[in-house]
Amino acid sequence: MLKGLIFDLDGVITDSAVYHLKAWQDLARGIGIELPEEFGDKLRGLSRMDSLEIILEYGHKENDYSQEEKEALAAKKNAAYVNAVKNMTRADILPKMDDLLKQAKGQGLKLALASASKNAPLILKQLGLADMFDARVDPATLKHGKPDPEIYIRAQELLGLEKNEVISFEDAPAGVAAIKAAGQFAVGIGDPIVLKGADYIVGSTSALDLTEIEKVFEAGN
Numbered sequence: 001m002l003k004g005l006i007f008d009l010d011g012v013i014t015d016s017a018v019y020h021l022k023a024w025q026d027l028a029r030g031i032g033i034e035l036p037e038e039f040g041d042k043l044r045g046l047s048r049m050d051s052l053e054i055i056l057e058y059g060h061k062e063n064d065y066s067q068e069e070k071e072a073l074a075a076k077k078n079a080a081y082v083n084a085v086k087n088m089t090r091a092d093i094l095p096k097m098d099d100l101l102k103q104a105k106g107q108g109l110k111l112a113l114a115s116a117s118k119n120a121p122l123i124l125k126q127l128g129l130a131d132m133f134d135a136r137v138d139p140a141t142l143k144h145g146k147p148d149p150e151i152y153i154r155a156q157e158l159l160g161l162e163k164n165e166v167i168s169f170e171d172a173p174a175g176v177a178a179i180k181a182a183g184q185f186a187v188g189i190g191d192p193i194v195l196k197g198a199d200y201i202v203g204s205t206s207a208l209d210l211t212e213i214e215k216v217f218e219a220g221n
Contacts, residue, residue: 002217003165004134005104006155009115011044011171012189012205014092014127016085016117023081024055027073033059044172047116047145048074082119088126095206101132103210110134112155114168116145135159147177152184167217173197185217 010016021040028035033055043051052074056062065073090098104111112135113120120139124130135158137151144150156166163183170176171189176197179186188198189208195201200216202208 001165001221002109002167002214004110004112004156004159004161004167006112006114006152006159006166006168006184008168008170008172008175009113009117009120009123012094012169013097013129014088014094014123016088016092016123017044019081019084020051023077023084024051026080027077028055028059031059031061031073033061044174046174047139048078048118050145052077078119082122085119085123085126088123090128093127093129095204096208097205098129100205100208100210101129105132110159110161112159113137114151114155115139116151146172146174147181149178149182152179152182156182156184164221167213170195170198185220187213 007013010020017040020043021035021037024043025035035055035058039058042054046054049070052070053062056065101111111133113124113133114137116139117123118139120136121130124133135155137154137158139151142150142154152168156163159166167185167187168179169187169189170179173194176186176188176195180197186198186200188195188201189205190203192201199220200213
């Protein structure tokens with residue numbers, strides 16, 4: 001029986017990916033790396049340090065910086081990103097997500113956030129959604145990033161639920177892989193080929209229908 005929903009943040013509740021990419025592009029440009037617009041897809045669902053490693057490898061600079069220097073670069077990027085997301089408002093909530101969250105709360109479902117973003121509390125506050133969630137995983141407490149299932153297992157535990165009692169929402173392949181590794185039902189939002197590992201897929205949040213998702217979930221349980 002369905003008792004809870006677990007959500008990624010970027011690309012699911014809001015699309016702050018554009019802010020992430022701009023901050024990464026500015027940082028990368030400062031160290032001699034030009035990132036194309038499509039590079040943002042490679043970073044979806046990944047932690048800040050994992051993203052930086054991929055960027056440095058792309059620019060053939062993976063061995064040019066000490067761990068301390070890498071952390072300083074990541075902090076610089078984050079400062080630029082935080083400054084940008086302070087301008088976010090409820091208008092930045094993706095289509096139908098506000099309605100879906102309210103419908104879920106009305107049904108008595110528990111809600112959790114499973115985002116690798118350390119800025120999730122700030123973003124939720126800007127979106128006016130901070131009070132909607134019963135639990136939020138603190139990424140600072142995690143040992144592994146997606147596609148490891150740790151973050152989704154932790155979210156499920158924070159809700160006090162079993163893996164067959166939750167549905168989790170993701171827009172990135174690494175996130176879908178994490179959900180399935182946790183043994184949970186995965187809703188993928190985006191390209192069906194890229195997210196083929198999900199149990200239920202929609203092209204965008206505007207196509208989300210909680211009633212339909214629940215039907216598919218219950219049929220498989």
